[in-house]
Amino acid sequence: MTARVYIPADMLSLALGADEVAKAIAETAKAEDTDIDIVRTGSRGACWAEPLIEVETDAGRVAYGKISKNDVPGLFDAEFLQGGTHEKSLGLTEDIPYLKNQQRFIFKNCGLYDPCDIDAYEAHGGFAGLRVALQKSPKPITEEVQISGLRGRGGAGFPAAIKWRTVLGAEDPQKYVVCNADEGDSGTFSDRLIMEGDPFRLIEGMVIAGFATRAKNGVIYLRSEYPIAKTVLRKAITRAKAAGWLGTNIKGSGRTFNISLFVGGGSYVCGEETALLESLEGNRGIVRAKPPLPAYEGLFGKPTLINNVITLCAVPDILAKGGAWHASLGTGRSTGTMPFQLSGDVKYGGLVEVPFGMSLRALLDDFGGGTRSGLPIKAVQIGGPLGAYLPPRLFDTPLTYEAFAALGAGLGHGGVVVFNENTDMRAQARYAFEFCAHESCGKCTPCRIGAVRGAEILAKDAPDLALVEDLCEVMIDGSACAMGSMTPVPVQSAITHFPDDFAAQPQKMAQ
Amino acid sequence: MTRWNEKTSRALIEETHKRGETLTMALRALVDTFGYVDEAAIAPLMQTFARSRAEVLGVIAYYDDFRTTPPGRHVVRLCQAEACQAVGARELTAHICAKTGLSLGQTSDDGALTLEGVYCLGLCANGPAALIDDAPMAELDKDRLDAKLAALKL
Known part of the structure; x- marks a missing residue:
């Protein structure tokens, strides 16, 4: 019998030598005259164990974690092709607590098969949502999304159905569905993992969104920092077309939807939806004044639905299982699951998809397992560079949109970055201003000038915190988009929760 | 190229x-x-x-990506964002800047190396991260980065 070995080929695994591992396994098997079938997959999201390789056995898939090419001879000695025990054994993959204790639906198939194997996708339940959508007219599809309570996973948490209904209601023969895959927040990688690991899910979600809004053209705006996702998506789009799930007359329905891929230019603010549209149109990525909303006048002035990758990836199951099923997950107005991403100084970093409502502490302790360095946690930053720094005394806050809004914080795109006790929070606050100065599109003065002044003040030996407070107020009230209006979030939270770090003391020169 | x-x-x-x-x-x-x-x-x-x-x-x-001068024969892009900061990206950046005599954004006079900062590669759970000539790198420390640079034979 041919042994089957699964080796991830996502960007992180490649960074950690997965190709070398695959090569060594193939060569050793050949030398030993053993038939093997190596399947390159997406990542399971247990980043701490990457490269995590798996072997198919009668009992299920057996996993080995943190494998380097140097481990390969030992793995063969341990008869890993039959699931033999090795010092890097993790047991059955499905029993690894980190994965077992999650409640995945968006990421349930990530890591199971070759991401561009469309038959495998379908065999694991793929296109079930689109099949349902094919039987429905646009309105019932949007109603299903409304019942689901799905909110935008990009950061703002705006109810998806409102956007969908608005675009559907806008009368125009030319409309667009734009997928925002400009995942620029530090500490976030869920979009990357799903695009590299299960791209047909995104394609399926976009086609459903196209049917729901009567848009015939879709665009994925992908950041240039994700080269592997680009390759995978290109291939997946071609295969979906060849299989009749994309293009004209999809599965004989008479409906049409096309997807093109656009690669960005390395600008954080292009993740803001109107800057993203400007970028697509060939311009500087400068934010537009709203109104008009993109749902009425978006790409090239046409009605445009803009959703984040994860939002669109939630849609296939909502159609397949019903909006009520999705609404039953989570708590309050935070329905469904959220793929949280643990990073920074954390022992078990990776992707954790759980229903909303778990406490931040449970996420950090039960999944994160404390810091990688062994030092106590000083703060976590949630929701990317525009997210709040929170101290341990607030870790019992439940992970819901409502609870975090009450703290003046947000969940953003679900990134949770852990900082140890050696962190200088004033340096982090100053970095927030510096990042804003670097990335500001320059359209509005509070952001363009405020960020520079803020960084200057915090670089002084004795910073005038009252002045910083004033500056933050101006930026919050006067900025055109979240870049300027939310840069104060990390700054103010750092000052509020870690006042000792802001006492007068000599500052190092900026790098 | x-x-x-x-x-x-x-x-x-x-x-x-x-x-x-x-x-x-x-x-x-x-x-x-x-x-x-x-x-x-x-x-x-x-x-x-x-x-x-x-x-x-x-x-x-x-756009940061659209250069108007040719990059060095090798390009090292080090992540500068928060998740990598939390595990020593600042120190690593200072180390490589001192070692190469370049600051971020500069290319060496002989055109061998360009050093750049990048804001997040999505490898946040395993930082510090970098792209070296488009090959992703993670879990970097001074020794690993030095070894990677030495392998470039600048």
Whole structure:
């Protein structure tokens, strides 16, 4: 019998030598005259164990974690092709607590098969949502999304159905569905993992969104920092077309939807939806004044639905299982699951998809397992560079949109970055201003000038915190988009929760 | 990377336009092919996309990816964002800057190496991260980074 070995080929695994591992396994098997079938997959999201390789056995898939090419001879000695025990054994993959204790639906198939194997996708339940959508007219599809309570996973948490209904209601023969895959927040990688690991899910979600809004053209705006996702998506789009799930007359329905891929230019603010549209149109990525909303006048002035990758990836199951099923997950107005991403100084970093409502502490302790360095946690930053720094005394806050809004914080795109006790929070606050100065599109003065002044003040030996407070107020009230209006979030939270770090003391020169 | 030449440059610009794509996509094609946008490509871009010189230069200047000078033969892009900061990216950056005598954004005089900062590669759970000539790197420390640099034979 041919042994089957699964080796991830996502960007992180490649960074950690997965190709070398695959090569060594193939060569050793050949030398030993053993038939093997190596399947390159997406990542399971247990980043701490990457490269995590798996072997198919009668009992299920057996996993080995943190494998380097140097481990390969030992793995063969341990008869890993039959699931033999090795010092890097993790047991059955499905029993690894980190994965077992999650409640995945968006990421349930990530890591199971070759991401561009469309038959495998379908065999694991793929296109079930689109099949349902094919039987429905646009309105019932949007109603299903409304019942689901799905909110935008990009950061703002705006109810998806409102956007969908608005675009559907806008009368125009030319409309667009734009997928925002400009995942620029530090500490976030869920979009990357799903695009590299299960791209047909995104394609399926976009086609459903196209049917729901009567848009015939879709665009994925992908950041240039994700080269592997680009390759995978290109291939997946071609295969979906060849299989009749994309293009004209999809599965004989008479409906049409096309997807093109656009690669960005390395600008954080292009993740803001109107800057993203400007970028697509060939311009500087400068934010537009709203109104008009993109749902009425978006790409090239046409009605445009803009959703984040994860939002669109939630849609296939909502159609397949019903909006009520999705609404039953989570708590309050935070329905469904959220793929949280643990990073920074954390022992078990990776992707954790759980229903909303778990406490931040449970996420950090039960999944994160404390810091990688062994030092106590000083703060976590949630929701990317525009997210709040929170101290341990607030870790019992439940992970819901409502609870975090009450703290003046947000969940953003679900990134949770852990900082140890050696962190200088004033340096982090100053970095927030510096990042804003670097990335500001320059359209509005509070952001363009405020960020520079803020960084200057915090670089002084004795910073005038009252002045910083004033500056933050101006930026919050006067900025055109979240870049300027939310840069104060990390700054103010750092000052509020870690006042000792802001006492007068000599500052190092900026790098 | 292909060495800049007028013929390929014009062909890339025209193909982009024919596909109904925009100026930013033409710039992406040029940078992916040559590593930068040559001054001699500006006039064809203006003509093809009916944009003024100021507009074309403005778009190029806006995006970090659209260089106007050739990058070094090797490009090291070190992540500067928070998740990597939390595990020592600042110290690692200071180390490599001191070692190479370059600050972020600079290319060595002999054209061998360009050092750049990058804001998040999505490898946040395993930082510090970097891209070295488009190959992703994670769990870097001074020794691993030094070894990678030595392997480039600068």
